[in-house]
Amino acid sequence: MRVLGWLAAATAVAVALTVIAFSAVYLWAVVQLGIAVVFLIGGAAS
8 A cells, every 4th residue: 555655646746847847838938928029029119
């Protein structure tokens, strides 16, 4: 039964890391998009 506990813990950790990784990539993409929009608006304004 202890093995099941370890499996459950390992699965939970893996899921958490995956969610964190996807969140980091999503945030990075949003930041990049925001920077691009700022540069586009800045370029169009000048």
